[in-house]
Amino acid sequence: NHFFGFTKNFFWRMATYNFKRLPVVPPSKDFVDIVLSKTNRKTPTIVHKGYRISRLRSFYMRKVKFTQTTIHDKLSEILQLFPKLENIHPFYADLINVLYDRDHYKVALGQVNIVRRRVDQISSDYVKYIKFGDSLYQCKQLKRAALGRMVTALKKLTGALGYLEQVRQHLSRLPSIDPNTRTLIITGFPNVGKSSFINKITRADVDVKPYAFTTKSLFVGHTDYRYMPWQVIDTPGILDHPLEDRNTIEMQAVTALAHLKACVLYFMDLSGTCGYGVDAQLSLFKNIKPLFGNKPLLVVINKADLYRLADLSEEDRQNILSTAQAAGAEVVEMSCESDEGVGEVKTKACEMLLNFRLNAKMKNKAYENIQNRVYVATPAARDDTVRPAFIPESVLRARAEGRVHTAESRKRAKQQRKDMEMALDIDNPTSLENLDLRATWDLKDPSWKYDAIPEIVNGHNVLDWVDPDIEAKLRELEEEEEEKLLEEAQQKLSNKEDFQLGSVTKEIAQKFRERGKLQALVRSVNRTKGNVRAKPKLQSVANIAHMNRAGLGGKRGRSADKPAFAEDRLRAASRMSARTASLKRARSVSVDARKGLKNVPLAERAKRLSFAKVKVRNKSAPKGEGDRHIPDLKPKHLNSGKRKLNNHTRR
Secondary structure, eight states, X not given: OOSSOOOTTHHHHHHTOOGXXXXXXXXXXXXXXXXXXXXXXXXXXXXXXXXXXXXXXXXXXXXHHHHHHHHHHHHHHXXXXXXXXXXXXXXXXXXXXXXXXXXXXXXXXXXXXXXXXXXXXXHHXXXXXXXXXXXHHHHHHHHHHHHHHHHHHHHTTHHHHXXXXXXXXXXXXXXXXXXXXXXXXXXXXXXXXXXXHHHHHSSOOOOXXXXXXXOOSOEEEEEEETTEEEEEEEOOOOOSSOGGGXXXXXHHHHHHHHHOOOEEEEEEETTSTTSOOHHHHHHHHHHSGGGXXXXXXXXXXXXXXXXXXXXXXXXXXXXXXXXXXXXXXXXXXXXXXXXXXXXXXXXXXXXXHHXXXXXXXXXXXXXXXXXXXXXXXXXXXXXXXXXXXXXXXXXXXXXXXXOSOOHHHHHXXXXXXXXXXXXXXXXXXXXXXXXXXXXXXXXXXXXXXXXXXXXXXXXXXXXXXXOTTHHHHHHHHHHHHHHHHHHHHHHHHHHXXXXXXOHHHHHHHXXXXXXXXXXXXXXXXXXXXXXXXXXXXXXXXXXXXXXXXXXXXXXXXXXXXXTTHHHHHHHHHHHHHHHHHHHHHOOOOOXXXXXXXXXXXXXXXXXXXXXXXXXXXXXXXXXXXXXXXXXXXXXXXXXXXXXXXXXXXXX
């Protein structure tokens, strides 16, 4: 398996490992149903004893091989995608050991591997047996025995498959922790404010309750510092007792402290509201001190709003400071309730980790090799002449007169305006009256900022160009436009009234309309009877000439005044009939039978070969052995008649 192969960069692979893509592990009973139903669907289901023995053997060998392949692929997927403890980061390996027990996990995967090899062996043996089968019955019984033994082997995985499915569900709920990125780990006694701190500095939403062990697993939050992503891990609380007495919840925190390269924040509560005194918290610090080795360490005194370090007795205060100094840690005070010192603690921890990582890189041999090849060029002065930056005299005069703002003055003015806006009360309208929105306007003359708009444009008064009679003139233009539109409408209406037909012309037009309707009705009836499209008939020459004399010709405009309109239509009809007759008399084109071949015998031979090679499409479509058998949905002939005891179920 190349994905889980142990390579020198497997840490980078593990950093992007996704436990949520693990395959679902079905129970053994469902596993058997999935495999057998797929075999029935994907392989032929009909065979007859009249087939050749070689065909019968291949039919049942295909069944056995397909079942073995399906089982092998599904079990291999489980073995490949479930993480192997030897090839993943030690943090995840120990976390799986704490949560699920390393031995049980390996035994379950080992059982799956054994069953996979057993199924492959069964398939190999029974395929050999089926090759020497003498009849359909013998081949069928061998196939049945092979599938039965495979199913029996799968049923032995009931416990292993159930355990692996529980592991998969729990692994998919674990947070995605990158062991190689910049990390802050928060640890300490229960109920000292660890979850409150991670909620403050990240976008995490961890439950905060006033009792111990609210956090029962690892929680991850993400934050930014110096434009770089950081992950903050909230660990469950740890109690002060030996390692072998700690439960699964506490061991998750111990695993994170032991394997992750991070900055450790040890939280303490001096007020006693967590239920543990100062001596107990210092004892726990000394107990887990070996886990802080080779890591930057910061002791955080939380709940400073209730009890500060200065409020302790001199003995306890010196005890805390000396213990932190002996471990190489710094002591800072903070309060999540009042947000006092929260940002300072985050900044301090991040800076400590960055400096630690930088020093570790500088001690590396690769850094020395690179440093020897790097040369930083420092320019040397060629003489003692001072060459300041050139500033135009106009800019210097403007600065002296105060007409040009420097970067510092702009920044100071902007900060003052921002403070004024923050101090305003939006709900109180009177507080908005003092807000000067025109102060930042950049105009040619700064004195124009507070002029009434639009009285001044380009230094001139806008009222100088305002006509006091503008509204009256606008009304006159609108009335004139309405009169023109009314005249145009009356002109169009009078043109329509001038076009009137005589009474005789109207009667002739009405007769032709009725005759056209009658002809359309006859055509529709004929089309319905014979289901043949009726040929359109040409109007008779007499009708066309009569319509032209009445002024109702088919063409409009100047073409309607031509007296030879009927003769044109007649000539067109005669040309159409002559063309039809000539097509009927046209001689048919002969087709060469050779179709590109040398001679006719060669073409006939090619035709015979095409008939022999090309299979004709099976239009009758009889059922073949590869088709699924769909039985009679209501087999009355099997269920009707007299039924005896234990004799009414047949196949």
